[in-house]
Amino acid sequence: MPDHGGMADSYVRVRGAREHNLRTIDVDIPRDALVAFTGVSGSGKSSLAFGTLYAEAQRRYFESVAPYARRLIHQVGAPKVEDITGLPPAVALEQRRSAPTSRSSVGTVTTLSNTLRMLFSRAGDYPDGATGRLDSDAFSPNTAAGACPECHGLGTVHQVTEDSLVPDPSRSVREGAVAAWPGAWQGKNLRDILAALGHDIDRPWRDLPQADRDWILFTDEQPVVTVHPVREAGRIQRPYKGQYMSARRYVLHTFADSKSDTLRTRVRGFMTAQPCPVCAGRRLRPEALAVTFAGRDIATLAGLPLGALADVLRPTAARPDDEPAPALARDLVARIEVLTELGLGYLSMDRPAPTLSAGELQRLRLATQLRSGLFGVVYVLDEPSAGLHPADTESLLTVLHRLKEAGNSLFVVEHDMDVVRRADWIVDIGPRAGEHGGRVLHSGPVEGLADVTGSATRRFLFAAEPPADRTPRTPTGALSLHGVTLHNLRGLDAVFPLGVFTAVTGVSGSGKTTLVTRVLAEAVRDHLGEARSDTGEDAGAGPTARAQLTAAEGLDAVDRLVRVDQRPIGRTPRSNLATYTGLFDAVRKVFAATDAARARGYTAGRFSFNVAAGRCETCQGEGFVAVELLFLPGTYAPCTDCHGARYNPETLQITYRDRTIADVLAMTVDDAAAFLADLPSAARSLRTLQDVGLGYLRLGQPATELSGGEAQRIKLAAELQRARRGHTLYLLDEPTTGLHPADTEVLLRQLHGLVDAGHTVVVVEHDMGVAAGADHVIDLGPGGGAEGGRIVAAGTPAEVAAAPGSRTAPYLARRRARPKPS
Structure with a gap:
């Protein structure tokens, strides 16, 4: 081990770590420093940072709690390590997505909503005739005191209409007019029950009396009927007793109780989600919505981008402390400013947590920690730069250094070489993955890695030769979308060349994912006649708005759509x-x-x-x-x-x-x-x-x-092993997340191989190396949220790198000029 000049007390010393693939390693890591843990995917860096260091800190905390509580948590286990000294308390901020519900939001994750509710409770403007101030719970849609009684705080109500249940009224019941019923046993049985009840099941639906149609679709009655033997297809059907269930009752019951995502998605197609008529989608009781602050109700303020919300609150925050409002407003503004520094100013407090990326969730938690006032702890972070545009990464580094200056240590598992270059210390694990890794190749200042020839990280930190310009492929056609309107995309026109590799870039919140994985995917899916399914962005957040398009051209050239996202391949250990x-x-x-x-x-x-x-x-x-x-x-x-x-x-x-x-x-x-x-x-x-x-x-x-990036590559591998016919459009959302640059090279070879085979690949990506190697780049922006949603540049990487007004351009130009790893 290195001689630290008598400063051993300022180091975390690890001896004999053998968690997962770690090969009984010894390593000394400085405290009060930004330490980057690097290495190829699976090399063991997370096993050291999280599986050993954080796990040991957690174990020590558990041993400090009451014996009764320890009885409940003794099975968690201790890391496989001989000894760790100098380890402070630790806080982990992982990339792992929690299990947020549709009621969880940016406001609840950051606890900003608690303070905003307190502001309305104590300092809101109440209407004339109000008998007293409401408790803060009355401003929460997640409590019985605050939730709208009609929609129970969801903001939407589900309706089932005749048009949604019977898409083709020229058919009879026997021919399947009621499309909501499954075509197998239930549809057949309900048909027979209707016949036994005296309904004409062979008459076109539109010719049935309205009273009969309404009863079949909407009745809450559930009669049990004996169906007598009938001759059908040469056989005599056995008599049976069956219970009737109307189409609406069946759809609502299935949607509420089914454990099958596929079935829930199917019945969702027979439902229409509309804003609640009582709260107009604002989720709260009328009494709470009648209270205002700065002329707006709480739902309106919660729907503003965080940056705009801070602007509304600043005049109040500047007033003297002779009332509750200024102190509460100052606290909100200060916390929002940290979120804005981390590139999250485009989010609103009411944004559902399931719609956030893992990177956005981690940064929300990081901002909360920055305001917590803790010092003397180790923050263990899993790729804090994931999902960040290079411009936002600069702000992230500023925040990390502020945490360090407050007296904390930062142990960061990271693949972004720009972040690694700014670290005080680097622990490089390798040389390869699995049983071929697990060794400390270098632990010391970043520049010392230049002498470690066996490191896969070294060549990306210290490149040696200029990159060769790659000639972009010639498109075989184009897929054009006109008048796109969804979220912050407003009347956008976008052209995706076919037969090439396209990278869609832009700062966080600029509209990249919405354009590619929502709008483009929906347009192609509809053209191919595929059933709509959850797209991932709003999974778990209830029904989602569909994009509006004035026209779409070039769809005939696409025979198949494959979307590879980072959603888990399963939610329990049973899936693998x-x-x-x-x-x-x-x-x-x-x-x-x-x-x-x-x-x-x-x-x-x-x-x-x-x-x-x-x-x-x-x-x-x-x-x-x-x-x-x-x-x-x-x-x-x-x-x-x-x-x-x-x-x-x-x-x-x-x-x-x-x-x-x-x-x-x-x-x-x-x-x-x-x-x-x-x-x-x-x-x-x-x-x-x-x-x-x-x-x-x-x-x-x-x-x-599995990380989100690993889940995405497993899905890609499952797709690659299938026979591919026709022209396939592949859509990927940040496929390099969680990948070391060496692994990114491997992945890109596969994606470029798909293009060489005649297919089209479109990726949403922040990695400038991916953008520099693409055939075509579409850059959205210029900012996030309301400041984004426009195409600021499109063309070859060289053309976009020179585009004025693009926040991506300078980083793309720098990447194209950077020496190529040797």
Whole structure:
């Protein structure tokens, strides 16, 4: 270990760390510094920063709580490390998305809404005749005291109309006029029940009496009817008793109670969401909406961009402290200014949390920490620059240095080389991923990494040769959208060249994701006749507005749409890489074909951890059990019976080439590719996973452990292994999130390969290296929120780099001029 000149007390000293793939490492890390943890994806940097340092700080905190509470959390476990000294208390800000509901918002995540409600309660202007001041809870749509009684605080009401339930009134009931009923058993049974009740099921719907149509669609009655035998298709149908359910009742019941996202999406198509007629979409009771501040009700203020809200509050904040309003207003303004520094001024307090990216959520939490007044702690951050335009990254670095100057340490897992260059210290882990990583290649000042030839990070920090200009491909056509209106896009015209690689750039909140993953995706999906599904941006936030277009051209050239996003591939440990890609089916069949399995009568189903016969019943085949913690988020701990193997002992007695099914799930993709090389269907899936840089992941790695970037690349790999016909449009939202620059190179080779094969790729991206290597760039802005929504530049990377008025241009020009990694 290095000699720190008698300053060992200012270092966190780690000895014998072996969490995950760490190879019993020793490392000293300075406190009161900005320390960057770098390395390729899967090298072990997160295992050191989060799995070891933060986990040990958390364990020490848990040991300080009352014995009763410790009994509830003892299963969380301690990191695998011999000793850590000099470790202060730690706060983790991870990229992992929490589970926000549609009622969670920017205001609730930051607690800004609490202060705003207090401002209205204590200093609001009440209408004449008001009997007294309302409690702050009366201004919250999430409480019984404040929620609108009609929509229960949701702001929207769902309606089911005859037009939505019966799209083709020329059909009869027998022919499926009531489209909301499933076409299988329920539609047939309800048809027979209607016939038994005396309704004409062979007459065109539009010719039925209105009273009959209304009863069939909207009645709340649920009669039980005996359907007598009838001859149908040469057979006599058995008599049965069936209960009738109107189409509206069926749709609303299914939407409210179904656990299937697919089914919920289907029935949503038969519903119309409209602003609540009582609160006009503002979610609050009339008494609360009657109170104003600065001439506006609380719903109006909560709907303003944060920057505009601060402007409204500043005159009040400047008044003397002879009343509650100035102090509350000053607190709001100060906290909003931090959010604006982090590039989040375009958000409004009522923006639903499910619509935020993981990067936006992390920055909201970071801003909250900056105002917390804590000092002497270690902040462990997971890629704080994720989702940030280079211009916003500058502001992020300013905020991080302010946290450091307040007496804190910052341990940052980071792939953005611009952030790494500004660090005080770098811990580079590698040299590669998985079992080929886990070693400390360098721990010291950033410039010292220049001498470490085995580091994958080194060549991106210290490039040696100028880049060669790449000749952009010639488009094969164009897909044009005219008059786009949605969110901050107002009458926008956009042209996406076909047969090329297009990068859509712009500062956070400029409208990139809305344009690509909402508008473009919806237009192509509608043209192809595909059912609309949640697009991800508003998943969990209720029904969403559709984009308005005046025209769309060039859609005939697209035969297929593939959207690859960063939503999880599953929400519990039961979902994993092997099951999502389908390669596990082939593995289970191989085990079922062994002599030992056949002798016992085991089928492939026995080797599924979702089937009772073969799984461990303690954890139900998950390998983990949920641990509920008082006052803390729940977590998962390894099953105490199977120890994470997922299967019962009898199933684990079956081996294939001396390995159990649990052993195969524990293999990395790279190891499995060698072990299953003679199994064509599995080998193909494994090759594509390696091609997108995921060779370090374990086959059975739970979905809950995967980053958004890893989930996106798994989806891309699953797509790449399929046969591709016709012209496919691929849409990706920030595909390089969570990727080391070396891994980004691997991913880009795959994406450019798709274009070379005749397809079109459109990516929303902040990485200037991706934009510099694209054929075409569309830059939105110039700012975020209301200041964005316009195309400020479009053309080749060279043309956009020279465009005046573009905030992307100087960073793109700098990236094109930067020496190329050697």
